[in-house]
Structures are given as C-alpha cells and as structure tokens.
Amino acid sequence: MARKTRLFLSAFFNGRPYFSAACLPAENRPLRFSASSGTFLFWLTFSAARAAVAGMFLLGPSLSAAHAEGPAYRTHLPGVGPEDPRQRVDTTQMPWSAIGRVQTELGSRCTGFLISPVLVETAAHCLWLSPTARFIRPTSVHFLRAYSGDHYIAHARVVRVMIPPGYTTAEEARTAGLDHATLVLDHPVAKPDDVFHVTAGPADIAPGTPIMLGGYEQNQPDIITADLACHITGLSQDLGGHTLFTHDCAGTHGSSGAPVLTQTQGGWQVLGVQVQASTQQAGGRAVPLLNSPSAQQ
Numbered sequence: 001m002a003r004k005t006r007l008f009l010s011a012f013f014n015g016r017p018y019f020s021a022a023c024l025p026a027e028n029r030p031l032r033f034s035a036s037s038g039t040f041l042f043w044l045t046f047s048a049a050r051a052a053v054a055g056m057f058l059l060g061p062s063l064s065a066a067h068a069e070g071p072a073y074r075t076h077l078p079g080v081g082p083e084d085p086r087q088r089v090d091t092t093q094m095p096w097s098a099i100g101r102v103q104t105e106l107g108s109r110c111t112g113f114l115i116s117p118v119l120v121e122t123a124a125h126c127l128w129l130s131p132t133a134r135f136i137r138p139t140s141v142h143f144l145r146a147y148s149g150d151h152y153i154a155h156a157r158v159v160r161v162m163i164p165p166g167y168t169t170a171e172e173a174r175t176a177g178l179d180h181a182t183l184v185l186d187h188p189v190a191k192p193d194d195v196f197h198v199t200a201g202p203a204d205i206a207p208g209t210p211i212m213l214g215g216y217e218q219n220q221p222d223i224i225t226a227d228l229a230c231h232i233t234g235l236s237q238d239l240g241g242h243t244l245f246t247h248d249c250a251g252t253h254g255s256s257g258a259p260v261l262t263q264t265q266g267g268w269q270v271l272g273v274q275v276q277a278s279t280q281q282a283g284g285r286a287v288p289l290l291n292s293p294s295a296q297q
C-alpha cells in the first residue's frame with residue numbers, strides 16, 4: 001500500500017494561532033482542511049468591502065464554519081431567498097463536469113470553470129487575503145475539476161493568475177465589473193471538447209434570457225447545487241462604468257466564480273461569472289464573459 005504523506009499548515013495573527021489545516025494529497029482524494037478558530041475564518045470571509053449597490057454584496061469564499069449576520073441572514077441564505085430551488089446535479093456530465101472547486105491552502109473555497117484545458121475562470125475577490133491586503137500566491141491555489149464528495153476528475157495547481165488591471169476589493173463599488181480572474185494550471189485537466197468556449201457577444205446578455213447557475217455553495221460545499229430555471233433580469237454598471245448583469249438565480253457564499261450558463265442550439269454557452277448576491281431574495285450580479293476583450297471594459 002502506498003504511504004500517505006500528511007502536511008500540516010498553520011496561520012498566525014498577533015502571535016496567536018488562528019487557523020490550522022491538514023492536507024492529504026492523493027490521486028483521487030480531495031484536499032481536506034479543518035479550522036481551529038472561527039474568528040480568522042469570519043474575517044477571511046466577510047472583510048471584503050461591500051458593494052455600494054442596494055441589496056448586493058460580495059459572496060466571498062465559502063468556508064467550513066457557519067456564520068450568522070443578523071436576523072435576515074438566519075432566516076435564509078443570502079442570494080437564495082425563503083424558497084430554495086437549487087438541486088444537486090451530475091458532475092460526470094456537461095456542463096457540470098467543466099466546473100470545479102477553487103480552493104486555497106488557507107481553506108477558502110469558491111467555484112471556477114474551465115475555458116480551456118489549462119485555464120480556469122473564477123471571481124477575483126476569491127483570491128484576496130484581507131489579513132495581508134494582497135492577492136494570494138498563485139501556487140497556493142488548487143483546482144479540483146468536477147469535485148463531488150470524496151472524488152474528482154482531475155486536480156491541478158495554479159501557476160499564474162491574471163486579474164484585470166484596476167480591480168480592487170477596496171473599491172468594489174467602482175470595480176465590480178472587473179471582478180474576474182483567469183487561473184493558469186500547471187497541466188491540462190480536460191480535453192478541448194470538455195470545456196466551455198467563450199463565444200458570447202453583447203447581444204447574448206439580454207433581459208429575459210433563460211440561464212442556470214451552479215456551484216459549490218456554503219450549505220453544501222462538497223457538491224454542485226444549481227438553480228436550473230432562472231433568468232437575466234437586467235444590465236447595470238459599477239461606478240467605474242464597467243458592465244454587469246443582474247439575474248434571479250439562487251446562489252450564496254461559495255458560488256462566487258460560478259459560470260452563468262445558457263443552452264443554445266450549438267450547445268452550452270457561458271455568459272458570465274457570478275460575483276455578488278442579493279441580501280433579501282434570490283438573485284445576484286455577474287460579470288459578462290464575452291468573446292471580445294474590449295467588450296468587457
């Protein structure tokens with residue numbers, strides 16, 4: 001039997017241990033993390049600047065600990081609403097097999113999706129470390145393709161991160177439309193036919209368009225749950241003039257970085273990257289992902 005090697009990680013603040021993690025790499029097992037203090041986790045999750053848009057806030061990375069944020073939060077999850085339409089999906093089949101969990105060696109988790117065999121798209125704010133006021137080191141980020149419970153299709157480490165110039169969580173209200181990141185993996189994790197091809201144009205981002213949203217969310221972080229019947233509800237801009245679109249899909253913490261999908265005659269099309277959630281009802285905002293880079297400015 002192959003010998004297993006366990007790696008322990010720790011983080012400190014003001015000389016006190018706030019987080020410890022145990023990591024067990026293996027061919028078909030996920031990276032496991034455990035928290036020793038909820039204080040650091042709360043900070044890591046919720047210290048990003050809230051968007052200056054009524055009823056919207058950053059979803060932030062999902063973590064294993066549950067958090068409370070007032071009576072409304074305890075009534076229902078942000079971005080989900082009082083009725084929860086999300087359901088488990090089959091990660092062995094497209095489009096869900098092209099989605100994976102983005103997780104760091106500090107234990108934070110978001111969703112990401114493949115746009116090439118070696119490129120993953122996610123939300124930029126998922127990579128921000130509030131305690132250090134900087135983005136996390138790329139090699140501390142991992143991608144687990146089609147992660148589901150105790151297995152996944154492929155695992156890769158990130159070697160490079162590309163974030164649009166000007167994006168900062170300190171000015172989320174001005175730069176929310178730039179809140180996406182491209183992760184370069186250390187090796188291919190899919191065949192070219194098993195990824196999303198970015199083909200959408202501005203005309204595809206229209207109110208009323210039927211869409212789907214699925215990711216690794218706070219209350220079920222080890223499987224993909226998805227809202228399969230929702231719609232684009234409108235277009236908006238951040239204070240810097242960058243375009244976003246609003247939708248009525250249910251999605252909460254951990255769904256940051258998930259693809260907003262639609263089905264066309266040519267197959268699955270990704271329209272955007274989930275970045276924000278409504279505080280009182282199902283819905284949120286997404287950054288358009290278009291085939292013309294200039295159209296995303």
